[in-house]
Amino acid sequence: MMSHAPLLLRIFRKCLWILIVLWGITVISFLVIHLAPGSPTDMDVTLNPLAGEAARARLEALYGLDRSLFEQYMSWLDRLLHLDFGNSMSADARPVMTKILERLPLTVSMNVISLLLTLLIAIPCGILSACRQNTWPDHIITLLVFLGFAMPSFWLALLLMGFFGIDLHLLPLSGLTSMGYETFTPWEKFLDLARHLTLPILVYTIGSLAGMSRYMRSCMLDVLGQDYMLTARAKGLSGYTVIMRHGLRNALLPVITLLGLSVPGLIGGSVIIESIFALPGLGNLFYSAVMARDYTMIMGNLVLGSVLTLFGNILADICYGLADPRIRLRADAKTG
């Protein structure tokens, strides 16, 4: 019983913190979007010569834009509490949640695949770089890391499109599927999707590779200087065992946090990559919502993106705690 009380208290405080942050996110997004000049009705009214002020007023009443900002916020928040993001303000007027859920799988799966690829390449690079610090493999990896950091993703995408798509005619330039996709067999469908997604996933991966391998390197360097590594060597363990068993496990811990922190960047990056490759994902949805001033859709995307970020961070915290007993003990000592 003794040990449960502080744990419960900690969970309670964490939940309270999450609620406050979520509330802050809704307030800021709402204010930023609704205080901006112009309105979602502009496009319908100014582009249509038959629509006058009366039509604009009717549209604004339909969207609830004629009420005060506070009333609008409260009714939006009320719906949000029922997990209802409202209907899109574009012509199809479908629920925001449905439209987002249609787009989410593509963006999430591209990000997950590229994240796995990134870890697969970055961890060995980081280890190599750290264990052979200041030798030529380390220098080459460091050089590539700096290039990777400075490389604008859209330029990389253009270069890859130019090389693989135009010069070699190897991969399709854009879109998700080829003509006649519906008539393909399942295997052909899979191949077709894979061919279309190769370049976007490559761009995603190269984009996050630099940060991850550099981070891995610095974590590994920290670990290499620890006393327990010396102890392990002194016990007579081989260099390989020391690094893999004693070093890597400890060095991987901070990487968990970095994964949690990289969520907003990945969500933001999807706008650019999906618009270059004309992929129907979340980023593209957001871009067109912004262009059409679809308030409910933009709010839905912002809130959803922030929630994903928040949960990424919390998940990272939890995993870190699970993986590292020292964190648990320290936290217990603090609250207990």
Added chain:
Amino acid sequence: MSGNSSSFWQRFCFVASKYGKLCLGLGIVLIMTLASLGAPFLTTCPPEELHLDHILEAPSENFLLGTDRLGRDVFSRLLYGGRVSLWVGFVAVGISVSIGTVLGLVSGYFRGIIDELIMRFVDVMLCFPSFFLILAVIAFWEPDLTNIMLVIGLTSWMGVTRLVRAETLSLRERDFVASARLCGTPTRSILWRHILPNALGPVLISATLGVAGAILIESSLSFLGLGVQPPVASWGNMLMEGKNVLETAPWLSLYPGLAILCTVLGYNVLGESLRDLFDPRQKDRLF
């Protein structure tokens, strides 16, 4: 004598390993800055001048880096576009560093409820997919230069706040701050004259890295058509125009991207080497 030359080489290697990165970063940054500031002297024609009889011409003696679909000189547009990028980078970072420094100082020095409030606000801002927010704001307000700089600055101050707060938290316990307080120095002056100068190193380093980040964001925005608007040249919108003629005129996509790469690389290398030299605790920690 061989002994003499080997000691010279040793000294050279020592200096090179210590300051080589700094010189490289500083060199790239200086070249980029001078080239864009000296654009009128380095180019033969203004960036907006049309040469309709030289449309989409490959790089040649007349047009060093070729021409675009309106026959404008790519070299000239590249240099003038650099002015936009650097200007956006500097002003945006100026804004974010000012906000971050003030909030961090206040937060770290007074602690208590103010600290709690500011830090929770930082948490909230860090949770936003900031590129989404920037995109929405820029699209709603006019996408002009002032708004771009403001928005980038207003969405990137959180890192500096945390940095300055951490520095302030440790500095405020030091003896020289205690003695300043004993002498009756007003709080404002303790913050500005005693704490801030000691916390300035890490701030400058993060500002250098921030310039690189701001340039990348500006070019991404311009690439999406929401940044600097044509006919004013910026590296991002040059790439956007190049995208449509990737097949026939690849040089339009090549050089602006290379310019972004070099500039961002320069600022990153400079920031990293400054960190290695002045903040050894943070050594080998990129960003």
